[in-house]
Amino acid sequence: MQRLILGLFVISGCRASYVAEAPELEDEDELVGARGQVDEEIDTESALDKKFGAREDLPPRPTVKEVCKGKGDGRKCTKKDPKPEVTAAYGARRFLEGMRWGMSRDEVLDALKREVEVEYQERQKATRDPVVQDKNRSWKREELDKLSLNLVSFDKRTQHKWGVSLIQFEYEDDTGETMLWLRSNSNLKKFYFFKDDTLWKVIYAYGMDSWPKEDHSKVKENHFMKWFGYTPNERVKQDPETFAPIVRFTEWKSMDNDIIRAFDLTAVHGVHIVALISGEAEARIGERLPHVMEDGAFSDAVSDVLGGPALCYDADGNFIEDAEKCATLELEE
Numbered sequence: 001m002q003r004l005i006l007g008l009f010v011i012s013g014c015r016a017s018y019v020a021e022a023p024e025l026e027d028e029d030e031l032v033g034a035r036g037q038v039d040e041e042i043d044t045e046s047a048l049d050k051k052f053g054a055r056e057d058l059p060p061r062p063t064v065k066e067v068c069k070g071k072g073d074g075r076k077c078t079k080k081d082p083k084p085e086v087t088a089a090y091g092a093r094r095f096l097e098g099m100r101w102g103m104s105r106d107e108v109l110d111a112l113k114r115e116v117e118v119e120y121q122e123r124q125k126a127t128r129d130p131v132v133q134d135k136n137r138s139w140k141r142e143e144l145d146k147l148s149l150n151l152v153s154f155d156k157r158t159q160h161k162w163g164v165s166l167i168q169f170e171y172e173d174d175t176g177e178t179m180l181w182l183r184s185n186s187n188l189k190k191f192y193f194f195k196d197d198t199l200w201k202v203i204y205a206y207g208m209d210s211w212p213k214e215d216h217s218k219v220k221e222n223h224f225m226k227w228f229g230y231t232p233n234e235r236v237k238q239d240p241e242t243f244a245p246i247v248r249f250t251e252w253k254s255m256d257n258d259i260i261r262a263f264d265l266t267a268v269h270g271v272h273i274v275a276l277i278s279g280e281a282e283a284r285i286g287e288r289l290p291h292v293m294e295d296g297a298f299s300d301a302v303s304d305v306l307g308g309p310a311l312c313y314d315a316d317g318n319f320i321e322d323a324e325k326c327a328t329l330e331l332e333e
Contacts, residue, residue: 044098045097052100052101056255058089059086061090064230065081066078081229081231089255091254092254092276094227099199101199101280103199104198105151105178108192116144120136152178152179154174165269167203170288176197177194178193187210188205188210190202190203190205199278201278203273203275205269220250224250234249234250235249236249246292247290247291250262253279259277260277261274261275263290
């Protein structure tokens with residue numbers, strides 16, 4: 001499978017790079033790299049097939065049709081996908097390329113380390129300047145160190161701070177659950193969730209600066225629907241006693257039994273969320289959804305440190321990755 005730029009990152013057989021724009025998923029011909037890189041990605045997928053089982057070949061990507069009703073100013077057109085589960089599978093596989101459900105923390109960590117190595121090699125090939133090459137080596141060491149530090153065990157005895165974060169409803173304490181998280185860049189955080197040391201869910205949190213001129217509805221229409229399909233289900237979770245809406249979200253289901261969900265957490269945490277979940281695992285573990293207040297008010301969580309002193313939120317709910325600024329916010333509180 002060829003690498004593809006999704007949002008603010010590039011996903012390949014074992015790579016997540018840091019870029020500024022997001023071409024459409026269909027622009028595959030423009031993203032073809034060197035023959036050796038393609039072979040490496042094919043080898044990675046073959047190894048995953050051997051260990052975790054080969055997935056069913058995807059049928060051709062369905063052609064989206066535009067259905068229009070009405071005339072003149074009242075004419076409205078919507079895009080319809082004849083095989084939404086196939087389109088969703090294309091998007092989900094490309095998001096998870098180089099990984100499979102059921103991988104252990106060490107296997108995911110190794111895959112992420114390979115991503116860093118591939119990025120490092122490409123950076124080195126792009127320059128002959130010894131100063132820049134030395135900076136690249138420092139970058140590689142820093143990235144590998146970050147990965148090793150970002151393993152989290154959801155155990156109350158550790159007094160972790162994730163109970164006041166944007167993923168506070170995505171896990172349970174003291175039930176054998178762990179997480180590996182990383183910052184791909186200043187506008188993208190990725191969270192890999194494990195149950196009994198097996199990968200079952202991945203969450204991508206895009207900062208609002210990823211698409212600064214678009215609200216969540218536009219982000220969903222212009223990006224998420226292009227990735228996963230134009231005919232998702234719009235769902236709402238209600239309080240079982242009051243029936244008040246707790247969270248509204250968009251959901252896609254793929255032919256691989258994967259579930260993809262998009263959440264608007266811009267008002268509370270300043271992020272657009274894309275969650276990819278193993279349908280088989282969720283059937284055992286249970287559905288976990290964030291809670292979003294209807295009035296969009298901020299909770300106290302937006303100013304709490306998220307997993308470390310160099311990552312916190314400002315008063316507007318935006319991510320801050322500067323340790324000095326985070327420390328200043330803590331003192332002000």
